[in-house]
Amino acid sequence: MRAAILRDYGNEPEVAEIDRPHLPNDSVMIEVHAAAINPIDWVITAGHMQQMLPYELPWTVGYDVSGVVVEVGSDASGIAVGNEVFARADGMQAGTMAEYAALKATDLALKPSNITHVEAAGVPLAGLTAWQALFDKGQLTEGQRVLIHAGSGGVGTLAIQFAKNAGAWVATTASVANRGLVERLGADQFVDYKTERFEDAVEPCDLVFDMMGGETLRRSFDVVKPGGTIVSIKGEAPEGLAAERNIAFHPFFMQPNGEQLSEIAALISGGVVNPVLDSTYPLDDVAEAYRYAQSGGPNGKVAIAIR
Numbered sequence: 506m507r508a509a510i511l512r513d514y515g516n517e518p519e520v521a522e523i524d525r526p527h528l529p530n531d532s533v534m535i536e537v538h539a540a541a542i543n544p545i546d547w548v549i550t551a552g553h554m555q556q557m558l559p560y561e562l563p564w565t566v567g568y569d570v571s572g573v574v575v576e577v578g579s580d581a582s583g584i585a586v587g588n589e590v591f592a593r594a595d596g597m598q599a600g601t602m603a604e605y606a607a608l609k610a611t612d613l614a615l616k617p618s619n620i621t622h623v624e625a626a627g628v629p630l631a632g633l634t635a636w637q638a639l640f641d642k643g644q645l646t647e648g649q650r651v652l653i654h655a656g657s658g659g660v661g662t663l664a665i666q667f668a669k670n671a672g673a674w675v676a677t678t679a680s681v682a683n684r685g686l687v688e689r690l691g692a693d694q695f696v697d698y699k700t701e702r703f704e705d706a707v708e709p710c711d712l713v714f715d716m717m718g719g720e721t722l723r724r725s726f727d728v729v730k731p732g733g734t735i736v737s738i739k740g741e742a743p744e745g746l747a748a749e750r751n752i753a754f755h756p757f758f759m760q761p762n763g764e765q766l767s768e769i770a771a772l773i774s775g776g777v778v779n780p781v782l783d784s785t786y787p788l789d790d791v792a793e794a795y796r797y798a799q800s801g802g803p804n805g806k807v808a809i810a811i812r
């Protein structure tokens with residue numbers, strides 16, 4: 506099969522002919538129609554995750570997938586040949602930028618039928634991250650105020666829609682060129698992070714969802730009510746600051762979860778949530794797609810069409 510592989514850390518992924526992956530008993534084989542790029546993909550190819558995720562090279566890249574089930578492992582249940590599915594692959598399985606990928610059955614959800622495979626492929630990693638940050642860690646409820654940083658990104662575009670659907674009031678930071686986008690998605694207040702200080706512009710919030718770390722995370726402590734919460738998918742808070750301000754601080758790394766992805770799929774099927782796709786590249790142009798995804802240019806997701 507054709508696949509995008511990483512031969513050495515520091516290189517770009519390249520397309521090669523390799524064997525189909527082995528199918529573990531708890532997994533299903535997916536005929537991949539589309540994959541999508543996430544920041545973790547280029548962090549891995551650069552070699553920054555070698556300790557946490559010790560892949561053997563050459564390694565097939567990609568975590569997000571949308572496609573059709575063509576084979577079901579002997580211990581995999583709840584899924585059948587012919588089902589259209591999407592998923593964020595488990596860390597050590599991965600390898601979705603290929604004609605076939607083997608994924609754990611528990612990581613899969615049925616793809617919403619009202620969106621295409623390239624649209625669906627951009628949802629799992631970003632969507633599960635937003636879901637787990639807002640609801641598992643952030644405990645966001647109706648009527649609360651949340652500041653979502655980077656509202657124009659892959660995670661942010663879904664986070665805004667999830668928070669609005671939960672009945673929260675939403676402020677978000679983005680570039681001014683993306684003001685229209687984040688307001689269409691439902692943001693109640695837009696803050697241009699290049700010209701305004703969000704901690705001055707936004708009234709105190711119950712929750713901040715941080716994807717930037719560093720200065721943005723530190724300044725986020727100035728916009729949370731005492732007793733409120735900051736969830737960060739990017740960094741650690743300065744030591745002692747959370748306790749000093751009486752703010753709960755949760756750093757975390759998202760996990761694949763087929764059940765939560767099914768809840769997200771239901772919101773998409775119902776027309777409540779609309780994935781934002783920036784662009785689609787063919788598998789042959791995977792290196793160019795990686796370069797574009799890192800350029801700061803995209804709004805929403807960059808997908809790889811496999812079929």
Ligand SMILES: NC(=O)c1ccc[n+]([C@@H]2O[C@H](COP(=O)([O-])OP(=O)(O)OC[C@H]3O[C@@H](n4cnc5c(N)ncnc54)[C@H](OP(=O)(O)O)[C@@H]3O)[C@@H](O)[C@H]2O)c1
Pocket residue numbers: 543544545630631634654655656657658659660661678679680681683698716717721737738739757758759760798801802803804805
């Ligand atoms: N821990 C985890 O489990 C996990 C999971 C997913 C993602 N992440 C991390 O979360 C981050 C976002 O991921 P993503 O997929 O949404 O990335 P993305 O699609 O590349 O989006 C990045 C966004 O950041 C915005 N941005 C840049 N500088 C900013 C600033 N100073 N303040 C506010 N927004 C700013 C950009 O907005 P404009 O284009 O409008 O300027 C852009 O829309 C990445 O660093 C990624 O590694 C972590």
